[in-house]
Amino acid sequence: MRKKLVAGNWKMNTTRAEATALAAAVAKGVGTDDRVGVAVCPPFPWLTAVGDALTGSAVALGAQDVHYEKKGAFTGEVSPAMLAECGCTYAIIGHSERRHILGEADSAINHKVHTALEEGLHAILCMGETLAERERGLQERVFQRQVYAACAGLTDEQFGRLVIAYEPVWAIGTGKVATPEQAQEAHAFVRGKLRALYGDKIADATPILYGGSVTGENARDLLKQPDVDGALVGGASLKPDSFLAIVAAARG
């Protein structure tokens, strides 16, 4: 059975003091209970301070992005090894805000996934359709293209550290959560693609999280779906109570 994962993507929010207080509250709420994986992904400058606040708890640390080269002349970028040294075990890759606001392409995302996995991180690969794509019935074509492009060339061992997050762009930060049926349908399609491309073992083992307006209230029904293996949480991860309510929902 796939273990559930609830990850908080804090995006470009929090002061240093807010970040450490939030991390400490999440660490206290989760303690050493690891029935469900829990991770928080603060902004880069707070990684080490948040990592310190998580010490002794089962909460993992993640970054919101990573560069696709291991080192060198890439002004402003952060390498996977630097993230690992800051205590990160996860890196979010290909978030829709990076794809659509910052123009990140499928090829760069594939490169990032490779480098992050080669350096030992777990990659949380984000994918999902825009509203215009859904309205035109194109979502499955988009899923196919994004999964195929991002996962090209991965080894079986690397797949063991890949997490996929289905985040419909129309649901992110809008309060318009996908229905449990819409989420299940998308996740089942993505898992079917993994099965067709990479076989049963990888399809059955890869966690697929749902993201987009997840709250403590709607999490339970989403997480009950057979192919929904957890949540990638934006807004609701900025308050300990709402984030911990989602963790509690994932525990069932």
Ligand code: 13P
């Ligand atoms: P919201 O939960 O704020 O909709 O954000 C989802 C998201 O983008 C997580 O990566």
